[in-house]
Amino acid sequence: MTWRSVKECRETLSNWAVQALVEEAELAPKPGLVDPEDTGSHSDLTFDLMVSSANSLRETFGLITEVSYLREPDQRLREEIADIGREGEKNMMQATGGTNTHKGAIWVLGLLTSSAALNKPGVGIKGTIQTASKIACYPDRYAPITTTNGSRIYENFGVKGARGEAESGYPHLINIALPMLKESRSKGLSEPLARLETLVSLIAHLDDTCILHRGGLPALEIAKVMAHAVLQNGGVSTLKGWRKLEELNETLLERNASPGGSADLLAATIFLDKITKKDYLNKKAMSTI
Numbered sequence: 001m002t003w004r005s006v007k008e009c010r011e012t013l014s015n016w017a018v019q020a021l022v023e024e025a026e027l028a029p030k031p032g033l034v035d036p037e038d039t040g041s042h043s044d045l046t047f048d049l050m051v052s053s054a055n056s057l058r059e060t061f062g063l064i065t066e067v068s069y070l071r072e073p074d075q076r077l078r079e080e081i082a083d084i085g086r087e088g089e090k091n092m093m094q095a096t097g098g099t100n101t102h103k104g105a106i107w108v109l110g111l112l113t114s115s116a117a118l119n120k121p122g123v124g125i126k127g128t129i130q131t132a133s134k135i136a137c138y139p140d141r142y143a144p145i146t147t148t149n150g151s152r153i154y155e156n157f158g159v160k161g162a163r164g165e166a167e168s169g170y171p172h173l174i175n176i177a178l179p180m181l182k183e184s185r186s187k188g189l190s191e192p193l194a195r196l197e198t199l200v201s202l203i204a205h206l207d208d209t210c211i212l213h214r215g216g217l218p219a220l221e222i223a224k225v226m227a228h229a230v231l232q233n234g235g236v237s238t239l240k241g242w243r244k245l246e247e248l249n250e251t252l253l254e255r256n257a258s259p260g261g262s263a264d265l266l267a268a269t270i271f272l273d274k275i276t277k278k279d280y281l282n283k284k285a286m287s288t289i
């Protein structure tokens with residue numbers, strides 16, 4: 001099986017990446033994060049801004065798809081998509097008037113769209129993640145030497161954040177988010193509840209540098225404990241679990257903390273879910289050779 005053309009590949013994958021970001025933003029009520037009901041811990045973000053930022057990234061994901069199309073993962077590809085990703089960050093900053101809406105999301109969805117474009121469709125979720133990780137492991141030789149929230153966190157806490165998650169093969173996608181989405185659906189949860197449960201399970205496990213840089217280690221620890229409490233009390237589809245989710249939200253707001261890394265990995269989970277949809281695999285997006 002293969003794509004009919006690079007154009008089809010580009011349009012399909014960039015649409016799904018943008019759609020995954022929009023669906024992540026639309027999910028509510030997310031603790032500490034921007035959604036249609038409130039802006040969580042973010043005084044400089046709105047739901048409309050998240051959606052227009054997501055749409056402004058279609059070109060970035062499209063270009064990444066195009067340069068990756070049926071290539072091998074190698075150092076040159078890594079550097080080409082790093083360049084496009086950095087340009088995408090600049091465009092995002094322009095589209096939002098200087099606010100970071102999707103930096104972490106550009107990183108993970110950039111790597112995944114690149115991987116999905118260079119692999120043939122049908123390689124599956126694990127294959128797509130493995131190649132994305134392989135690309136991330138090549139050194140980014142032209143990365144500007146600047147201090148970022150992530151670099152400060154690494155110096156202070158030794159936590160590797162978004163880069164470490166990619167280089168180690170996305171363990172929180174493989175071991176936490178994807179199994180939780182599957183399990184929640186098989187228990188009969190509605191799609192929004194299954195996604196919310198997936199987000200909570202990510203918060204319970206991830207060393208999220210977004211929480212760390214806003215609230216320090218105490219915020220990260222309490223967020224994990226309280227997210228675990230949601231799951232231990234039956235999850236988001238039960239009254240007790242829902243109360244715990246509200247408590248988690250209140251605590252994150254009190255500490256001005258936001259699980260942006262978990263939100264990015266939820267968007268990645270939604271994207272990966274789309275690439276295994278049967279209509280895409282059987283007929284819609286490709287021909288069989």
Ligand SMILES: CC(C)(COP(=O)(O)OP(=O)(O)OC[C@H]1O[C@@H](n2cnc3c(N)ncnc32)[C@H](O)[C@@H]1O)[C@@H](O)C(=O)NCCC(=O)NCCS
Binds near residue numbers: 083
């Ligand atoms: C690696 C990245 C994220 C930069 O790291 P940096 O230290 O500057 O990130 P910073 O801390 O400012 O933001 C990272 C964001 O990642 C997310 N995040 C935080 N923790 C985690 C985690 N444990 N796992 C996954 N994502 C996380 C959050 O949204 C957070 O805000 C990336 O932006 C980058 O290197 N870009 C260069 C362009 C590039 O190579 N692109 C390639 C594909 S597009």
Ligand SMILES: Nc1ncnc2c1ncn2[C@@H]1O[C@H](COP(=O)(O)OP(=O)(O)OP(=O)(O)O)[C@@H](O)[C@H]1O
Binds near residue numbers: 035100263
């Ligand atoms: N729905 C969402 N709400 C808020 N953040 C999200 C959401 N979805 C994804 N994110 C991620 O959260 C990160 C935004 O975090 P944050 O606002 O803390 O930005 P920052 O620039 O790291 O911090 P600061 O604004 O404090 O300097 C982005 O990298 C983005 O990918």
